[in-house]
Amino acid sequence: MEKKGILQNLMKLRTSNENSFKSLLFQRMKRSLSPSSSSHEDPSSSSSPSYSSPFDSPKPIPQLSPLANSVVHRCSKILQLPAQELQHRFDIELPESVKQLFTYARNFVEFCSYQALQVSTNLPDYLADPEFRRLTYDMMLAWEAPSAEIETQRHETNTSINEEQDGENNDEDGWSLFYSSSTKMALQVDDTKTVGREAFARIAPVCPAIADVIAVHNLFDALASSSGHRLHFLIYDKYLRSLDKIYKTRKSISGPFISNIQLQEGEIIIDVDGAIPTQPVLQHIGMLVWPGRLTLTNYALYFESLGVGSYDKAVRYDLSKDMKQVVKPELTGPLGARLFDKALMYKSASVVEPVYFEFPEFKSNSRRDYWLDICLEILHAHKFTRKNNFSQIQESEILARAILAIHRYHAIREAFHFFSSQYKTLLAFTLAESHPRGDVISETLSSRLALLKTVIGPQCPEGPVHVKRQLMYSPIAFLALRQLGFNLQKDVNIVNVEVVGDLCAGETSPLEMAVKQSISDSRRAQAAQATVNQVKVEGIDTNFVVMKELLLPVIELARRLEVLASWKAPLKSTIFLVVSCYAILRGWTRFFLPCILMWYAIMMLFRRHLSKGKPLEPFKVRTCLHKNAVEQLFTLQEAITRAEAFIQAGNIILLKIRALLFAVLPQATERVALLLVLIAAVFAFVPLKHLMLLGFLEAFTRDMPYRKESSDRLIRRLREWWVKIPAAPVQLVKLDNKKKKK
Numbered sequence: 001m002e003k004k005g006i007l008q009n010l011m012k013l014r015t016s017n018e019n020s021f022k023s024l025l026f027q028r029m030k031r032s033l034s035p036s037s038s039s040h041e042d043p044s045s046s047s048s049p050s051y052s053s054p055f056d057s058p059k060p061i062p063q064l065s066p067l068a069n070s071v072v073h074r075c076s077k078i079l080q081l082p083a084q085e086l087q088h089r090f091d092i093e094l095p096e097s098v099k100q101l102f103t104y105a106r107n108f109v110e111f112c113s114y115q116a117l118q119v120s121t122n123l124p125d126y127l128a129d130p131e132f133r134r135l136t137y138d139m140m141l142a143w144e145a146p147s148a149e150i151e152t153q154r155h156e157t158n159t160s161i162n163e164e165q166d167g168e169n170n171d172e173d174g175w176s177l178f179y180s181s182s183t184k185m186a187l188q189v190d191d192t193k194t195v196g197r198e199a200f201a202r203i204a205p206v207c208p209a210i211a212d213v214i215a216v217h218n219l220f221d222a223l224a225s226s227s228g229h230r231l232h233f234l235i236y237d238k239y240l241r242s243l244d245k246i247y248k249t250r251k252s253i254s255g256p257f258i259s260n261i262q263l264q265e266g267e268i269i270i271d272v273d274g275a276i277p278t279q280p281v282l283q284h285i286g287m288l289v290w291p292g293r294l295t296l297t298n299y300a301l302y303f304e305s306l307g308v309g310s311y312d313k314a315v316r317y318d319l320s321k322d323m324k325q326v327v328k329p330e331l332t333g334p335l336g337a338r339l340f341d342k343a344l345m346y347k348s349a350s351v352v353e354p355v356y357f358e359f360p361e362f363k364s365n366s367r368r369d370y371w372l373d374i375c376l377e378i379l380h381a382h383k384f385t386r387k388n389n390f391s392q393i394q395e396s397e398i399l400a401r402a403i404l405a406i407h408r409y410h411a412i413r414e415a416f417h418f419f420s421s422q423y424k425t426l427l428a429f430t431l432a433e434s435h436p437r438g439d440v441i442s443e444t445l446s447s448r449l450a451l452l453k454t455v456i457g458p459q460c461p462e463g464p465v466h467v468k469r470q471l472m473y474s475p476i477a478f479l480a481l482r483q484l485g486f487n488l489q490k491d492v493n494i495v496n497v498e499v500v501g502d503l504c505a506g507e508t509s510p511l512e513m514a515v516k517q518s519i520s521d522s523r524r525a526q527a528a529q530a531t532v533n534q535v536k537v538e539g540i541d542t543n544f545v546v547m548k549e550l551l552l553p554v555i556e557l558a559r560r561l562e563v564l565a566s567w568k569a570p571l572k573s574t575i576f577l578v579v580s581c582y583a584i585l586r587g588w589t590r591f592f593l594p595c596i597l598m599w600y601a602i603m604m605l606f607r608r609h610l611s612k613g614k615p616l617e618p619f620k621v622r623t624c625l626h627k628n629a630v631e632q633l634f635t636l637q638e639a640i641t642r643a644e645a646f647i648q649a650g651n652i653i654l655l656k657i658r659a660l661l662f663a664v665l666p667q668a669t670e671r672v673a674l675l676l677v678l679i680a681a682v683f684a685f686v687p688l689k690h691l692m693l694l695g696f697l698e699a700f701t702r703d704m705p706y707r708k709e710s711s712d713r714l715i716r717r718l719r720e721w722w723v724k725i726p727a728a729p730v731q732l733v734k735l736d737n738k739k740k741k742k
Contacts, residue, residue, distance in 0.1 A: 061087060063105050068142040071109060074135060075116035086112055090505075098506025105146035107506030110202065113139040114505050117206045122483065127209065127244035130237075136207070137233050140199040194230035197221075206503055208404055208480040209247070210240065213502040213511050214428040214441060215405065217519055222412050222426065242415035246407050251485045261295060261302050261314045266396070266488045270296045270406055271374060273359070273367065280306065284332050284343070284356035294357055296374060298399045298488070299382075301346065303357070317355065319375065320382045323348040327375045329368065332358045341365055344372045370413060373427060374406045380429035388446045393475060396488040397449060400477035401428055403486070436521035437514065444514040448473050448502070476501040540635050542623055549621045566703050577700055584693045655727035664726055 060069045061083060069083075076083045090111045091099065098107045117136070126132050200220045204211035211219055223239055224231045253269055263269070272295045274281035280291035283303055293311060295302040299320045304311035319325060325348040333339030342365045343358040359367035381402040385395045409426045412418055425431050432438040432445070451473035478488060502511050537543055548555070567573045583589060663669040682691070702711045 059083070061108075063147060064108070065105075065142070065145050065148045067138065068105060068109050068146045071135070071138050071142040072112045074138075075112040078116045078119055086115070094506060103506065106143060109139070109142050109146045111505040113143075113203060114206050114503065121207050121209070121480065124483075125244075127240055127247070133237050133240045134233075136203060136210070137195065137236055140195040140203045140231075141193055143199040143202055144196060194227065194232050195236070196230060197224075200231055202503065206501065208401075208477045208501070209243065209407075209484060211408070212401060212405055212428050212477075213509075214445070214515055215426050215431055217515070218424040218426055218431070219408065219412075221424065222416075222418060238415050239411060243408065243411040246411045246414065247484050250407065260304050260311055263297065264299065267297045267299050268403070268486050268488065270298060270378075270403055271371075271410065272296075273371065280360070282332075282343075282358040282360065284358060286353060289334075294371070296371070296378065298378060298403055301375065303355075317346050318348070318350060319378050322386055323350050325379060327372065327379060329365075329372055330356055332356050342368050344368055344375065346375075370409075373409065373425070373430065377402050377406055377427040377430050380433050384429055384432075384442060384446075388449075390449065391452075392489060393478070394449045394452055397452065397475040397478045398429075399488060400475070400481040403481060404477055405429075435518050436525055437518040441511070441514045441518055444511050448511060474501060539632060540639055545623050546621050549619070565700050567705065573700075577697075580696060580700070581693060584689055584696060587689060589689075589692065652727055655730065656722070656725045658728040659726055662728065664728065665724075668721070668725055 060066070061072065064072060072083050072086065076086055079086065081089075087108065090108050094107070094111065117139075120126055120132055120135075197217060197220050200211075201213075201216045204219075205213045205216050220231065221229070223235050227235060250269065250271075253272065272293065273279075274291070274293040281294040281303070283290050283292055283305070290305045292303050292305040295304070295314070299318070301317040301319060302314040303317070304314045306312075325346070328345055329341065330343050330345040331338035331341050332343040340358070340360075342360060343356045345354050345356050347354040357371070359365070359371065361367055378399075381398050385398050388394075390398065405427045412426065425434070432441040435441075452475055481488065502509055508516075537546060563569070564573045564576050659665065660669050660672050701707055
């Protein structure tokens with residue numbers, strides 16, 4: 001209580017001359033202590049709606065918590081509607097399934113938040129408004145604690161956590177606010193309330209400039225990775241300020257003529273690198289290397305070579321058309337040496353040889369990875385458009401999604417200095433291309449984009465409001481990008497109707513369901529991959545021993561069959577021969593494989609019943625001492641020598657067969673031809689089961705005491721005959737260096 005009194009006195013002292021600092025750090029605590037106290041503040045005199053001042057005498061809704069009431073009344077101020085009118089609209093417009101007792105408060109908060117954000121995002125420069133950033137964050141907090149009971153439980157949890165943290169932070173001299181860091185002080189003043197993943201995923205994508213439904217979970221992980229997977233307002237606010245800076249910077253360099261680049265209609269610049277002389281981009285074509293500037297638009301890559309005091313005419317590398325483009329990481333170096341992993345390669349049917357763009361830097365290859373990701377995102381977006389044969393407005397919506405995703409990626413990178421290897425992809429089309437069930441995400445998005453035509457025309461579907469929303473879909477990313485000052489398509493007439501996006505209040509959209517299923521499968525795949533990484537062992541000898549132990553049942557079965565075929569135990573071999581011949585004659589061989597599969601299925605189910613969720617015991621493998629590096633090299637050399645000998649033997653067999661086919665030895669060729677005719681006649685006129693019987697008898701009785709001598713003699717004659725067959729000649733022709741360069 002003593003600490004809380006210190007904070008309140010500090011708030012009163014700094015109110016008169018530090019309003020901006022108060023609005024960011026102290027205002028929320030004041031509202032949480034007294035939700036109606038903000039009603040005494042003067043409304044903003046600007047034309048934008050007030051995000052933090054509800055009506056003068058708001059009447060709280062009983063079902064909502066104080067924080068949720070505060071958010072609802074601020075939304076009502078933006079919409080210029082009383083809170084009771086919003087509740088009435090919610091009751092009559094939405095289906096009964098979203099108005100259940102236990103979810104009524106949360107769904108109503110969603111409804112008000114979605115309505116207010118649709119109006120707020122139509123205002124210019126809304127990301128720069130601190131009240132907008134505060135409101136969106138409070139919407140997430142209210143979503144997590146929409147009713148009084150939930151907020152009480154959460155407040156008790158936060159209080160206990162705060163007391164533990166305060167106890168850890170107190171020293172012998174007592175607690176002092178002014179000796180704390182600015183971030184720590186802000187956390188304490190802001191009551192340490194944080195936002196979880198689900199709340200962020202339900203509120204943030206309503207504003208497409210902030211998040212996208214497909215990658216919103218990965219975005220949250222990137223933002224909350226350093227705060228215990230809970231998002232604090234300071235991190236969220238810093239992200240939005242960085243995002244606003246990125247949008248304004250990109251808007252300032254957009255235009256029909258940028259240096260030597262002549263942009264097409266609807267083509268906008270996404271990013272530029274190499275403009276700083278100390279950080280150029282190096283283009284490698286063959287043995288030629290030239291520094292310059294690299295520019296990415298929503299349709300192509302442009303490279304401008306650095307001339308004498310200026311840039312030469314830009315070379316365009318198309319990413320939009322189907323020209324079998326390949327963009328991947330690659331090694332580069334001086335004189336064609338593959339030394340540095342800091343380049344990306346572009347190859348397509350429009351270029352004679354691959355083009356390499358190197359991004360020199362000392363510490364890492366983060367520049368290259370960033371450009372690789374954003375180029376692949378544009379490439380995947382155009383691939384998605386071609387696959388579904390979309391119209392112009394649908395293509396603009398897809399490209400707008402890709403552009404917004406790249407800007408969000410850039411904002412994260414600039415604000416928090418994260419590398420792409422530290423978090424999952426934030427790019428929607430790259431995620432759909434590479435993640436499990438990404439094809440389902442693409443199909444769901446395609447079906448949603450197919451509804452854009454209902455928004456373009458002057459007619460709207462008729463029926464209940466919630467049915468209309470299912471039949472309508474707005475180009476939300478296209479509208480958001482146009483509101484930020486980027487126009488992908490000039491001649492488009494979009495009817496001024498209610499914007500319908502990827503989220504529906506109180507409901508889970510098909511796109512959200514597809515994303516959640518993909519996330520679930522991704523987690524399972526990651527868990528499985530973790531077990532794979534754990535069981536990987538090093539060393540050829542060790543891996544060979546592990547494989548031998550795993551294949552021990554198969555090896556043991558083969559050894560026993562070999563013992564039976566050697567006739568060392570005549571009685572067992574005779575019984576096996578008689579039973580096998582009877583089974584072949586009766587046609588039971590077709591049941592062997594089904595019986596084996598059924599046996600394994602029964603054993604698996606039996607093991608599942610016995611295990612009952614118990615972890616599997618480790619597979620124990622007895623190995624010798626690990627060899628040192630030199631011994632490992634000798635083992636590797638021996639394995640390579642054996643593999644080379646095996647390949648040589650296979651080539652000799654193929655060359656001898658070639659010699660027989662081309663009659664290099666006429667007498668041997670005649671004999672082989674007659675043998676092939678005889679075998680063809682046997683296959684044509686003898687039933688298959690009799691052929692199987694003859695083959696089994698020949699193989700199994702070869703080592704019988706009565707046949708062993710004649711069998712050995714026959715095998716020796718065949719080996720001697722095979723040795724006499726010459727190999728067909730082979731001539732190795734080296735490739736000309738000039739042709740190789742071309």
